[in-house]
Amino acid sequence: MVERALIGILAVQGDVREHAAMLQRLGADVVEVRKREHLESLDGLVIPGGESTAIGRLIRLYGIEETLRGFERPVLGTCAGMILLARDALDGVPGQPLLGAADIVVRRNGYGRQVQSFEADLDMGGGPPLRGVFIRAPRVVHAGPDVEVLAELDGDPVLLRDGRVVVAAFHPELAGDPRVHELFLECVAEHRARRARTVG
Amino acid sequence: MAELGTMRVKTGLAEMLKGGVIMDVTTADQAQIAEEAGAVAVMALERVPADIRAQGGVARMADPTKIREIQEAVTIPVMAKARIGHFVEAQILEALEVDYIDESEVLTPADEEHHIDKWRFTVPFVCGCRDLGEAFRRLSEGAAMIRTKGEAGTGDIVNAVRHMRAVFGHVRRLGALREDELFAEAKRLQAPYELVRWVAENGRLPVVTFTAGGIATPADAALCMQLGADGVFVGSGIFKSGNPAERAKAIVEATTHFEDAEILARVSQGLGDAMSGLSAAALAPEQLLETRGW
Numbered sequence A: 001m002v003e004r005a006l007i008g009i010l011a012v013q014g015d016v017r018e019h020a021a022m023l024q025r026l027g028a029d030v031v032e033v034r035k036r037e038h039l040e041s042l043d044g045l046v047i048p049g050g051e052s053t054a055i056g057r058l059i060r061l062y063g064i065e066e067t068l069r070g071f072e073r074p075v076l077g078t079c080a081g082m083i084l085l086a087r088d089a090l091d092g093v094p095g096q097p098l099l100g101a102a103d104i105v106v107r108r109n110g111y112g113r114q115v116q117s118f119e120a121d122l123d124m125g126g127g128p129p130l131r132g133v134f135i136r137a138p139r140v141v142h143a144g145p146d147v148e149v150l151a152e153l154d155g156d157p158v159l160l161r162d163g164r165v166v167v168a169a170f171h172p173e174l175a176g177d178p179r180v181h182e183l184f185l186e187c188v189a190e191h192r193a194r195r196a197r198t199v200g
Numbered sequence B: 001m002a003e004l005g006t007m008r009v010k011t012g013l014a015e016m017l018k019g020g021v022i023m024d025v026t027t028a029d030q031a032q033i034a035e036e037a038g039a040v041a042v043m044a045l046e047r048v049p050a051d052i053r054a055q056g057g058v059a060r061m062a063d064p065t066k067i068r069e070i071q072e073a074v075t076i077p078v079m080a081k082a083r084i085g086h087f088v089e090a091q092i093l094e095a096l097e098v099d100y101i102d103e104s105e106v107l108t109p110a111d112e113e114h115h116i117d118k119w120r121f122t123v124p125f126v127c128g129c130r131d132l133g134e135a136f137r138r139l140s141e142g143a144a145m146i147r148t149k150g151e152a153g154t155g156d157i158v159n160a161v162r163h164m165r166a167v168f169g170h171v172r173r174l175g176a177l178r179e180d181e182l183f184a185e186a187k188r189l190q191a192p193y194e195l196v197r198w199v200a201e202n203g204r205l206p207v208v209t210f211t212a213g214g215i216a217t218p219a220d221a222a223l224c225m226q227l228g229a230d231g232v233f234v235g236s237g238i239f240k241s242g243n244p245a246e247r248a249k250a251i252v253e254a255t256t257h258f259e260d261a262e263i264l265a266r267v268s269q270g271l272g273d274a275m276s277g278l279s280a281a282a283l284a285p286e287q288l289l290e291t292r293g294w
Helices: A016-025 A052-069 A080-085 A179-199 B007-017 B028-037 B049-055 B064-073 B087-095 B132-140 B158-174 B179-189 B193-202 B218-227 B244-256 B261-268
Strands: A006-010 A029-033 A044-047 A075-078 A088-090 A104-107 A118-122 A130-134 A139-143 A148-153 A156-162 A165-168 B021-025 B041-044 B078-083 B100-104 B125-129 B145-148 B209-211 B232-234
Touching: A006 A016, A006 A052, A016 A029, A016 A179, A044 A080, A044 A179, A052 A080, A052 B028, A052 B244, A075 A080, A075 A179, A080 A104, A080 A165, A118 A148, A118 B007, A130 A148, A130 B007, A139 A156, A156 A179, A165 A179, B021 B028, B021 B244, B028 B041, B028 B064, B028 B244, B041 B064, B064 B078, B078 B087, B087 B100, B125 B132, B132 B145, B132 B158, B132 B179, B132 B193, B145 B158, B158 B193, B158 B209, B158 B218, B179 B193, B209 B232, B218 B232, B218 B244, B218 B261, B232 B244, B244 B261
Parallel strands: A006 A029, A006 A044, A044 A075, A075 A165, A088 A104, B021 B041, B021 B232, B041 B078, B078 B100, B100 B125, B125 B145, B145 B209
Antiparallel strands: A104 A139, A118 A130, A148 A156, A156 A165
């Protein structure tokens, strides 16, 4: 029998509950991460939507930021999570912590303020359209050569994968379609299998 | 085709604010202090509630110049208050592209019978409530976020606690009712049956529920979180205190680590004077802000 994946959700602030519900629905065990010790023994980590400046300040405390930088397992970041995982963020706050786990540059609030927040159908490599919920979303302005673009909107990449890191400018946790979380859990399973082979 | 202003986009922004602190600010400098402290949003105001209470007079929407200054100063969402029923103030705030409108009892009500029809707007609304019936009525008018009311501008947490207990306790009791009893309960609450039934089945309101009014210390914020709030609004409690920057940071930390008494003890120390405050119980009925709205 395959052991269930243990996924941590960074829970200093943001829409933790929605990610937890989606991951549990897909058969993963979920723990909330508020301190560095909660990061031990996880198979993967989700950085949820929220306010990236608030999350950034709270991870500066208690050494969470350094531990996150050293975290080498799969990570999913949505909206604010995407900003935190980026190499650089334009229109950010000076000194805002960025983890640089994905080789992308984003513009914060790149689609405008809340009155411009929107929903749109996305094409995720065929199949039925994926409903993207964009809330004061970051816009990807640059993606490195090794970054795979999994979905676009009007020419802008909105769902990307850089190795073990999956990032979305929108909120797959809000729309009920499990495909982005399934993709992340596949990434977690591959990573675990690779580790098992290395140890074995 | 992109679709703007859907209910999911409106309630979704509130989902992103969960576990966070929304701070009242009256200047661009205060807004930056709030952002640096880790606030998830700021509420742009002409005067904080404690001053509205002290100075009296009619309290209205803030001057658009002030709102623009605050929008320029920070990257986090900027909210602003409109008077109850004053849909033209709300139209102006929407034109200014504020991120959320608070139809607020802290300002002087403009209509004694009707709240704003919030479905007509692209920008989302947050509204206050003292009990579950009031929350349901605001939701049926299109509110995308609820805050339980306290007695704003007092620094006294007692009314916020009373209303959280009323709302969250009632939600729990709904879950114990038989289906046929829910019809009678919906009638008693003057609320749509479908909404009452959803809450009974899910054990929570269908939108994010913050609390507001009287929060002055990190312990107050953690108390609200432990009682079931999704996050907190802090009004006069920060910028009417001795050391706003440190107190703002401490309240943010307490809201995240609301169940960790060691962290709460550490962040509570050495903050200087809290706002001096007023006892809510000592206020005459006509001095209460929370009873505005229906």
